Amino acid sequence: MARHPRSRGTPKGKPAVKLALIIGAAAMVAVPLVVSAALRTRRNFTVTDPGIRGGPADAGGPIPGLNSEETTTFNDGSTNFTTVFAVPQGLGPQFDENQCSSCHIQPAVGGSGPAAPATNPLFSVYQLDGATNTMPSFESTTGPILVPRFPYMSDLKTPDDTVHQLFTITGRSDATGCSIQQPNFTQAESENNIAYHQPLPTFGDGFLEFIENSTLTANMTTECASQSTYGICGTASISGHDGSVNRLGWKAQWRGLNFASGEEMNVQMGVTNEYFPAELNQTTGCDFNPVPESATNFSNSxxxxxxxxxxxxxxxxxxxxxxxxxxxxxxxxxxxxxxFNTIGCQLCHTESFTTPTSPFPAMSQKTITPYTDLLLHHMGNCLADGVTMGAAAGDMFRTPALWGAGKRMFFLHDGRTSDLLTAILDHSDTYCTGGLGKTGYQASEADIVISNFEGLSPQYQQDILDFIRSL
Ligand code: HEC
Ligand code: HEC
Incomplete structure (x- = not known):
């Protein structure tokens, strides 16, 4: 297996982890970023993200083995996922987009966004049908789709943490008489009171939804047993409703897909429904439809x-x-x-789980390989966004699944990079590439593992990137 030296001068046979711990400890005290970058290019070998894998989408189809009724319903749901909403169907008064698949499209319907090569879909919707919105400066035509949250209310003390929709229906030909302002994003930026979340892919989410709580907490126990060596011990985001493990969303704020879909309809598109029946903005003259706008259809036809x-x-x-x-x-x-397994990435990015017996045979007792523990972790000042959601503090994120990462265009919660190496280094304040976004949070749980990564020879680092781009 060992085609090339594993670490910078590791004596043969010694585990990389031990040596890397020493390098890591030294690096935390003294080694500045420039040095680690220089080390990565030693022996004229540059570690490079190979980029989005070519070839077929390798995603977007139904689970193999669905019966014909399940397949029909999957196909119908896919139509709903691509349906464009205008005001008469429920869009607004405030919204980010008019279609689920605008944001969930890469590399196929249901994925993350935008579609490669990046063309930010927000630019096709913000002035659609006469709308008079201006585009916030943090969005760019070739950048990630960024949905903003404000950590605090305007007093900058009271927690807010909710999404502040980018756009309003003001000026649209189907919203005559409505006049509301977009939030003041420039002010929020100048007050450092804004956080951005990019879309997460939904492929395989049904399996993640059905993993038993006990399976996740047993894995957490194993993970935390290695804490003294790796400093890692995830936190389960326990639902206040039934005590089960919330697991979807960047902050593990959702337990399952029905509720998440209801919330996404209302938050991203402004479409009220039976989970979220109230309009988020109730300004007179801006609510055009009876609520909920999407409801059970009681009709024989x-x-x-x-x-x-x-x-x-x-x-x-x-x-x-x-x-x-x-x-x-x-x-x-x-x-x-x-x-990846040897240096400790798999402690958070757990390779596999087996689902319980399910009423859907195609999903029953299947072993899946999502590369996530679905737990929250403290990730340091480099990643912290200051947003609290349930059990997730301002520096905590749920480990994202790495399946499909070979086709991802932007990485990390705020889509800050397209480069896998940057995504990995930003797990640690010591190796953070773009400057620490926040101050005052505890060290990242990934610090030791990222030091181990830095301790690997460039060729091995490259192999890890190649592995992730194969997923
Ligand atoms: C404006 C872009 C946008 C639109 C439109 C949008 N989403 Fe999302 N979606 C996001 C973002 C951003 C996240 C991450 C939210 C977070 O955790 O803060 C997300 C996360 C999700 C997740 C969680 C995935 C996971 O595995 O954790 C689901 C499920 C989802 N969206 C479903 C939908 C559905 C269904 C629709 C249509 C009703 C929709 N989204 C419309 C941006 C969008
Ligand atoms: C302490 C837990 C932990 C460890 C250890 C860890 N990760 Fe992560 N990883 C996370 C979390 C949490 C995020 C999301 C952070 C964010 O978006 O702010 C993440 C994000 C990522 C992403 C970006 C995924 C996406 O969807 O944007 C990649 C790639 C990744 N990790 C690879 C690695 C590799 C490679 C290693 C080992 C060198 C590693 N991680 C070690 C928790 C961990």
């Missing part, structure tokens, strides 16, 4: 699979959306996977 409101149909589509298919690993990717 409606086909059975369209009886429910949109959130249920959207959730069924995502529940039956297959996990991404990895590429066949070449020898670099195979070595990279071994190194």
């Amino acid at each position: 409606i086909p059975e699979d369209q009886f429910t409101g949109d959130p249920e149909r959207l959730a069924i589509f995502m529940r039956f959306l297959a996990p991404p298919t990895p590429a066949k690993f070449n020898s670099q990717a195979t070595t990279g996977q071994t190194e």
